[in-house]
Amino acid sequence: MIDAAEAGAGTSAATFAWVNSNNKTPVEYADLNLLGLQAHERAARAADHGGDRWFHQIGTVQIAQTDDEMLAIERKVEKLIANGYEAQLLTPDKVRESEPALSLDRLAGGALYPKEGWIDVQTMCMTLIGRAIEAGTTFAPYETVTDIQATRVTTITKDGSTRHHDGDVVILAAGNGSKRILAAGGMDFPTLDPAVHGVQAGTENTGIGIISTTGPINSGIRHLVRASGIAMRPARNGGITFADHPTGGKWDLGDPRIWTVPALLLERARELYPVLKDTATENVSLGIRVLPEDGLTIADWVTENKSIYAVATHSGVTLSAHLAGAVAEEVLTGNRHQSLNTFSLSRFATT
Ligand SMILES: Cc1cc2nc3c(=O)[nH]c(=O)nc-3n(C[C@H](O)[C@H](O)[C@H](O)COP(=O)(O)OP(=O)(O)OC[C@H]3O[C@@H](n4cnc5c(N)ncnc54)[C@H](O)[C@@H]3O)c2cc1C
Structure with a gap:
């Protein structure tokens, strides 16, 4: 395993690390995300090592403050249940019972998605890397891949020297780095280039997301909570992590106005949970989404002779546990998991 930085x-x-298949389209992508959720659930319950401890399956509570919002939730819940997804409508009283620290004069109701949760990504990545090393993997952190020719991977090491790694097969899962790596070998890879798409094209920058986290606080927030203009959940530092303010994709990464978003998120969170008035934002992360051109997943061989396999996806935290198994199976045995059929490269016109 080679990474230009640390694992994770x-x-x-x-x-935001929300594990869900809530409102995803098309149906094949919703199914893939459900398989991801179920794979995390199985790993958390696995008896052989006491269960993976990074999936916090606390359920999501979605809050409606207006009748229109409630109507939209009712329609969604009906659809999700018809597709076999666990979801239930909540009356305003039930919302208050589920989230006792919530304080709102106007509450139209909500919904509970009991199987959802969030992943402590750092603990997951560090633990899995540790297990892989114990099982014989060599891990080369802080080594940047510059090119792949056949199954020869060329890297620049920490001291600036060039190194080659030879293998039977290369699995490329370098997020936004994959496009650059394949371009060096003359290959086109259909993910959006984060340096190009977005505000400068005159549209909202859907590729950028802002995640902010408060200091530790006994907030009483019990679930992952979604309401208009915000999503929030417990954080690994004992604080609360926020995402999804409508202004989040409004500015480019280099625009200083982007730094107004964390304060707006905290303000919105305090409207819902007044207990948060006693805390401040401690940590902000700017994330660039990994976006295949159609917004879905890519899991496929890049080369006809099956030397390089690539995985690139949004919702990668949800999908990780399923994709790991399905991709390993395909690379090792040649059997392609039927859930991946929609997510091959042939749907793009690439060279
Ligand atoms: C704001 C935001 C909110 C999100 N919320 C959710 C959510 O709630 N639920 C969900 O499921 N998903 C969510 N996602 C999406 C999810 O986080 C991503 O799909 C996932 O993290 C992608 O993981 P990855 O391993 O493919 O890429 P990355 O996490 O980017 O990892 C790529 C790795 O490759 C390495 N690398 C890159 N280039 C090179 C190179 N040249 N040489 C060597 N190594 C290299 C990097 O160092 C890195 O370690 C969100 C994304 C954002 C931005």
Whole structure:
């Protein structure tokens, strides 16, 4: 394993890490995300090593403050239940019972998605790397891949020297780095270039997301909570992590106005949970989404002779536990998991 930084760097270091298949389209992508959720659930319950401890399956409570918002939730819940996804509507009283620290005069109701939760990504990555090393993997952190030719990977090491690694097969899972690496070998890879798409194209920068975390606080927030203009959940430092303010994608990474978003998120959170008035934002991460051109997942061989396999996806935290098994199976046995059929490269017109 080679990484230009530490395990769990890149976009995974700036993610909201909500494990869900809530409102995903098309149906094949919703199914793939459900498989991800279920794979995390199985790993958390696995008896052989006491259960993986990074999936916090606390359920999501979605809050409606207006009748229109409640109507939209009712429609969604109906659809999710029809597709076999666990979801239930909540009356305003039930919302208050589920989230006793919530303080709102106007509450129209909500919904509970009991199987959802969040991943402590750092603990997951560090533990899995540790297990892989124990099982014989060599891990080369802080080594940057500059090119892949056939199954020869060329890197620049920490001291600036060039190194080559030869293998039977290369699995490329370098997030936004994959496009650059393949371009060096003359290959086009259909993910959006984070340096190009976004505000400068005159649109909202859907590629950028802002995650902020408060200092430790006994907030009484019990679930992952979503309401208009915010999503929040417990954080690994004992604080609360926020995402999804509507202004989040409004500015480019280099625009100083982007730094107004964490304060707006905290302000919005305090409207819902007044107990948060006693805390401040301690940590902000700017994340660049890994976005295949159609917003879905890529899991496929890049080369016809099956020397390089690539995985690139949004929702990668949810999907990770399923993709890990499915991709390993395909690379080792040649059997492609049926859940990946929609996510091959052939759907793009690439060279
Ligand atoms: C704001 C935000 C919120 C999100 N919320 C959610 C969510 O709630 N739920 C969810 O499931 N998903 C969410 N996502 C998406 C999810 O975080 C990503 O899909 C996932 O982190 C991608 O992981 P990855 O391993 O593919 O890429 P990355 O995490 O970017 O990892 C790529 C790795 O490759 C390494 N690398 C890159 N280039 C090179 C190179 N040249 N040589 C060597 N190594 C290299 C990097 O150092 C890094 O360690 C969110 C993303 C953002 C930005």
